[in-house]
Amino acid sequence: MTTKRPRSIRPRPLPVVEPGVPAPSGLRRLGIDTSEFDHVVCLAGNPNTGKSTVFNALTGLKQHVGNWPGKTVARAEGGFEYGGKRYKLVDLPGTYSLLSASTDEEIARDFILFGRPDCTIIVADATVLERNLNLTLQILEITGKAVLCLNLMDEAKRKGVKVNHRRLARELGIPVVPTVARTAHGMPELIEAVAGVASGEVETDPRRVRVRGAAADAVDELAALIEESYPGLPNARWVALRLLEGDRRVEDAVRHGELAELAGDKSFGQLAASGMS
Ligand SMILES: Nc1nc2c(ncn2[C@@H]2O[C@H](COP(=O)(O)OP(=O)(O)OP(=O)(O)O)[C@@H](O)[C@H]2O)c(=O)[nH]1
Numbered sequence: 001m002t003t004k005r006p007r008s009i010r011p012r013p014l015p016v017v018e019p020g021v022p023a024p025s026g027l028r029r030l031g032i033d034t035s036e037f038d039h040v041v042c043l044a045g046n047p048n049t050g051k052s053t054v055f056n057a058l059t060g061l062k063q064h065v066g067n068w069p070g071k072t073v074a075r076a077e078g079g080f081e082y083g084g085k086r087y088k089l090v091d092l093p094g095t096y097s098l099l100s101a102s103t104d105e106e107i108a109r110d111f112i113l114f115g116r117p118d119c120t121i122i123v124a125d126a127t128v129l130e131r132n133l134n135l136t137l138q139i140l141e142i143t144g145k146a147v148l149c150l151n152l153m154d155e156a157k158r159k160g161v162k163v164n165h166r167r168l169a170r171e172l173g174i175p176v177v178p179t180v181a182r183t184a185h186g187m188p189e190l191i192e193a194v195a196g197v198a199s200g201e202v203e204t205d206p207r208r209v210r211v212r213g214a215a216a217d218a219v220d221e222l223a224a225l226i227e228e229s230y231p232g233l234p235n236a237r238w239v240a241l242r243l244l245e246g247d248r249r250v251e252d253a254v255r256h257g258e259l260a261e262l263a264g265d266k267s268f269g270q271l272a273a274s275g276m277s
């Protein structure tokens with residue numbers, strides 16, 4: 001795993017690499033073994049919200065964690081088993097938005113959009129929830145297969161921030177699980193929610209902005225053309241919306257064939273690798 005220097009320091013208690021936190025009951029951490037998985041789950045969220053800490057708690061691996069944003073700069077993969085199913089868990093770099101431009105943020109964006117995860121765990125910092133909800137809503141625009149991991153609840157409590165997670169779950173239309181990832185608090189509930197969403201047993205009702213009238217027709221028309229030109233590309237509607245909004249980066253991706261690469265990118269490889277294709 002590569003690391004790079006901090007972009008900025010945010011005050012928080014000393015960074016701790018959580019050694020020896022016991023695995024929640026029923027969880028078997030598989031380390032780097034991601035063979036024969038049933039489901040792919042990814043960890044997305046703003047920088048420095050505890051994604052890699054959750055990753056380590058679930059896989060038993062030792063991804064770099066520390067108290068500054070931008071530590072994870074590439075995709076990392078590990079495995080765990082729960083309830084008789086095997087999961088491939090993908091730790092992604094932090095990103096503030098799916099429209100962001102830096103290379104590590106692009107890695108996150110591309111996986112969320114085109115990696116076909118069976119569940120996206122959105123890890124949010126409960127102490128600054130509002131800022132984190134920006135990305136959350138963007139992710140819900142493209143997938144309802146998501147769980148919000150409301151992390152850093154110990155910090156929130158210390159700061160007197162209270163979050164009504166049940167109401168938040170109703171508002172967002174996805175499961176919301178309060179956690180303290182550093183001590184693995186809430187991990188059993190998180191895995192249970194992820195298992196439910198990934199298997200389809202838990203039905204979500206993601207909050208989305210409705211596109212109406214002529215704009216809706218334009219999106220449908222363009223999405224159909226994109227699907228025709230890039231067979232197999234997930235989230236053609238998202239691409240269509242970005243094009244209609246005049247997103248230059250997406251325009252470039254269409255023009256220069258980057259989108260075609262993403263449509264056929266076997267490095268995401270979930271279906272091929274699991275033999276389900
Ligand atoms: N107090 C507290 N600290 C936490 C919790 N979860 C993670 N941390 C700490 O928060 C810091 C950031 O954790 P990481 O797991 O590296 O965060 P990340 O989201 O992977 O960060 P990037 O990869 O840089 O985006 C580390 O110092 C962790 O030990 C928590 O629930 N409570």
Ligand SMILES: [Mg+2]
Pocket residue numbers: 051052053064065071072092093094
């Ligand atoms: Mg990380």
